[in-house]
Amino acid sequence: MALSNRNPQPITIAQPKSPVSEAYRNVRTNIQFSTAVNGARTLMFTSSVPEEGKTSTATNVAVVSAQAGKRVLLVDADLRKPQVHHRFQVSNLDGLSTVLIRERSLEECVIASRVPNLFLVPSGPIPPNPSEMLSSRMFVDFLQHCADEYDLVMIDTPPVLSVTDALIVSRQTDGVVFVVNALKTNRNLARQAVAALEQVNARVLGVVLNRVQQRDRQYGYAYSYYYASEEKLSM
Secondary structure, three states, X not given: OOOOOOOOOOHHHHOOOOHHHHHHHHHHHHHHHXXXXXXXXXXXXXXXXXXXXXXXXXXXXXXXXXXXXXXXXXXXXXXXXXXXXXXXXXOOOXXXXXXXXXXXXXXXXXXXXXXXXXXXXXXOOOOOOHHHHHOOHHHHHXXXXXXXXXXXXXXXXXXXXXXXXXXXXXXXXXXXXXXXXXOOOOHHHHHHHHHHHHXXXXXXXXXXXXXXXXXXXXXXXXXXXXXXXXHOOOO
16 A cells, blocks of 8 residues: 555545545454454554555554544654655644653644544654653653543554664553555564564554455455454464
8 A cells, every 4th residue: 555755645535435545444443343442542553674554554544543533643753764744744843852852742743634533743853862752751641641632542653673662662552553564574574573562562453464465356456454463473
């Protein structure tokens, strides 16, 4: 479900009736089932390495969750290579980094998207010390404040094996959605990333298998499928 540079916005906005958008709605529904038991409200999206579709998955699942009536906050916690502001074409002058250094409040940094019920906190300026900022008490308090104000808080982070940021954030969230690219993900790296998450006691809710080809259908699109935690990485 990769997006082209010419059309960076989420496909669930650009083509809401497409088969790909419907696949994201199926992913949303399955995530809802996974979180229903423990009432998880803060969800982190990550992958093993870059370019596996974690940001596309986070942004599109956020869109369809808002379209279903949930009050959703999408937070860009990738303080190294942020993308959320590009996908929604909003300013990145203020955001998570400016909240964490107390230059702005959460309320000052929240941006209402064009999608009703969907709100954004971009990354803000890239800081010199992302890991330290995400390890701070300010970040814990930030997430709690977000969870108090919104039905769902979805957090895009860097890949697990690239830097320590995702492992840090995973310990502060109710659950992790792990994204795998069916066309390029190395299985050993994916298993290594999930093992790293489990070592820090992160709750891996399930796996989104991205860009699954459906050649036997009339559409030439790639689809996503969601596998609950008990099925994850049985490949």
